[in-house]
Amino acid sequence: MDRLSLNQITTKAWSLPEAVRGCAEAGVGWIGLWRDKVAEVGVDEAARLVREHGVGVSSLCRGGFLTGVEPDGSPVDGVAMTKEAIGEAARLGAGVLVLVVGGIAGNDLAASRQRVADAVGELAPLARERGVVLGLEPLHPMQCAERSVLSTVDQALAIAAEHPADAVGVVVDEFHVWWDPRLAESIAAAAGRIAGFHVCDQLVPLPDPLLGRALPGDGPIDHRMLRARVEAAGYTGPIEVEVFNAELWRQPGDEVLAKVIRAYRDHVAG
Amino acid sequence: MDRLSLNQITTKAWSLPEAVRGCAEAGVGWIGLWRDKVAEVGVDEAARLVREHGVGVSSLCRGGFLTGVEPDGSPVDGVAMTKEAIGEAARLGAGVLVLVVGGIAGNDLAASRQRVADAVGELAPLARERGVVLGLEPLHPMQCAERSVLSTVDQALAIAAEHPADAVGVVVDEFHVWWDPRLAESIAAAAGRIAGFHVCDQLVPLPDPLLGRALPGDGPIDHRMLRARVEAAGYTGPIEVEVFNAELWRQPGDEVLAKVIRAYRDHVAG
Numbered sequence: 001m002d003r004l005s006l007n008q009i010t011t012k013a014w015s016l017p018e019a020v021r022g023c024a025e026a027g028v029g030w031i032g033l034w035r036d037k038v039a040e041v042g043v044d045e046a047a048r049l050v051r052e053h054g055v056g057v058s059s060l061c062r063g064g065f066l067t068g069v070e071p072d073g074s075p076v077d078g079v080a081m082t083k084e085a086i087g088e089a090a091r092l093g094a095g096v097l098v099l100v101v102g103g104i105a106g107n108d109l110a111a112s113r114q115r116v117a118d119a120v121g122e123l124a125p126l127a128r129e130r131g132v133v134l135g136l137e138p139l140h141p142m143q144c145a146e147r148s149v150l151s152t153v154d155q156a157l158a159i160a161a162e163h164p165a166d167a168v169g170v171v172v173d174e175f176h177v178w179w180d181p182r183l184a185e186s187i188a189a190a191a192g193r194i195a196g197f198h199v200c201d202q203l204v205p206l207p208d209p210l211l212g213r214a215l216p217g218d219g220p221i222d223h224r225m226l227r228a229r230v231e232a233a234g235y236t237g238p239i240e241v242e243v244f245n246a247e248l249w250r251q252p253g254d255e256v257l258a259k260v261i262r263a264y265r266d267h268v269a270g
Numbered sequence: 271m272d273r274l275s276l277n278q279i280t281t282k283a284w285s286l287p288e289a290v291r292g293c294a295e296a297g298v299g300w301i302g303l304w305r306d307k308v309a310e311v312g313v314d315e316a317a318r319l320v321r322e323h324g325v326g327v328s329s330l331c332r333g334g335f336l337t338g339v340e341p342d343g344s345p346v347d348g349v350a351m352t353k354e355a356i357g358e359a360a361r362l363g364a365g366v367l368v369l370v371v372g373g374i375a376g377n378d379l380a381a382s383r384q385r386v387a388d389a390v391g392e393l394a395p396l397a398r399e400r401g402v403v404l405g406l407e408p409l410h411p412m413q414c415a416e417r418s419v420l421s422t423v424d425q426a427l428a429i430a431a432e433h434p435a436d437a438v439g440v441v442v443d444e445f446h447v448w449w450d451p452r453l454a455e456s457i458a459a460a461a462g463r464i465a466g467f468h469v470c471d472q473l474v475p476l477p478d479p480l481l482g483r484a485l486p487g488d489g490p491i492d493h494r495m496l497r498a499r500v501e502a503a504g505y506t507g508p509i510e511v512e513v514f515n516a517e518l519w520r521q522p523g524d525e526v527l528a529k530v531i532r533a534y535r536d537h538v539a540g
Contacts, residue, residue, distance in 0.1 A: 056282075071475070103474075107490045142412040144449035145474045145490050155451045178416035181383075181425045204373075204415040205341070206479045220377045220415050 003266050004029030005058040005085045007035055007242035014253035018039050022051035022257050030238040047092050048270060057094040058238035060198055066119035067112045069202035078102055079119050085112055090130040096195045098135045098171055103146040114151045117159050122169060128167035135195040136160055137171035142209045153177055153186035160193050169195025172230055175202055175213050178221045183193035187229045195248040198242045199223055199268050213244045217260055217267035274534050275328040276299030277512035278307055286311050286320055292527050294323035300508040302329045310352045317362050320323045327364040328508035329466055336389035337372035337382045341416040348372055349389050360400040366465045368405045369443055373416040382419045387429050392440060398437035405465040406430055407441035412479045417469025418466035423447055423456035428465050442500055445472055448491045464505035468512045469538050471495055485529060487537035494538050497538060
């Protein structure tokens, strides 16, 4: 239980103070924060709250959009946005900033991927200086066009490996990568580079590209096997439960957190 | 233009006789048939119609579900179903039977994949004897749970390579594999093994796992580059335009076919 982290998106109905207090009261020692929720109270107050409640910040979501386009296609300076996010992560004591690298720009997949690699090269020294690891998170291929031209652990590792391990790592999120036939090999190859492990399940049938997630145990993913793989690759840090699910989002935060704890106990831990 | 094939699902409003006649009138020399549409008129009548109109059958969709489960989770004897489909393909003069191998069974991905490999081994001799190539089509990872535990060209090739090339091949469908960072290498590795090439685009934003397809040119996929890759790997056969799109399905078949021809000319051929 000491590795369980609540990714804040899972309890979307909760504000940051409610989520931090909820974790402390439930004995959950870690939380993954989102920048929009942090902004509602301010970075300093958020940092104070997690310290006061003794809750560790496993990661901050998120930097990225390094291809220069938002999911809706509008232009964005992802490098500038990520520099800001690195500073926030440092102030919050988050060791990892999760990067969603951005979707395809100009209908050129190869060039978009190169832009990501170049931008990570530009950002890595700053991240290292601030004590924050950039966590490259491959996203499910169904989000390739809009959110992430990195789709596999292999790809994320290829970029991370160009930089020191305390500057750039790989975040393994089960929902995004469970189907990958090369997953076992690529996680093993990422030994010493895994900066985060996110668990959740997939709804079957998959209703929607974004909200098709479920609590661990409610879908086809073998969580204990994947946990064993990331552990064999040296990752023993916090395990975030991160579930985008419209039905869960309508429920009160404390009820959702109780379900998270149960799902983690029954399907991930032990 | 002599390589364009209308995959029948694209003109869903048309019956088989309408689609065959439509192709002949529009000067489209190939059609990809679906078993449900064939069943409406009977295999012999369908075979007679394509012969009479001088339209070649580029493939029959589909055999498969070799993991033993339908998309809705109900059990199915995919091997028996596929044996039947091999016979139909032979009678229709379709050189290729497209296989959708089936989703995850018993929440065991590795075992489900092994079941597919075993079933293909059982079916390959019959296919070869009947002059039909089993076309293993990797499906997009978002369909891994429900429809296909084969998600990449690499995976399909690994199974196909165990058998003679005139018994088992790989069908490359752009929608399913365009995002794959290993696509260039895996298509090259599949030289001499490519049994079909399906073109279409992806809607952005992706609205739905099944119907998120568009005509070539209406999305981020680089069709000429992918065509060049499959040609470099030795595939010079028919190119099927296969679009699952609810809006297109509401339109009259002849209007849809005119759009297919234009999209193919503007974005795939030449």
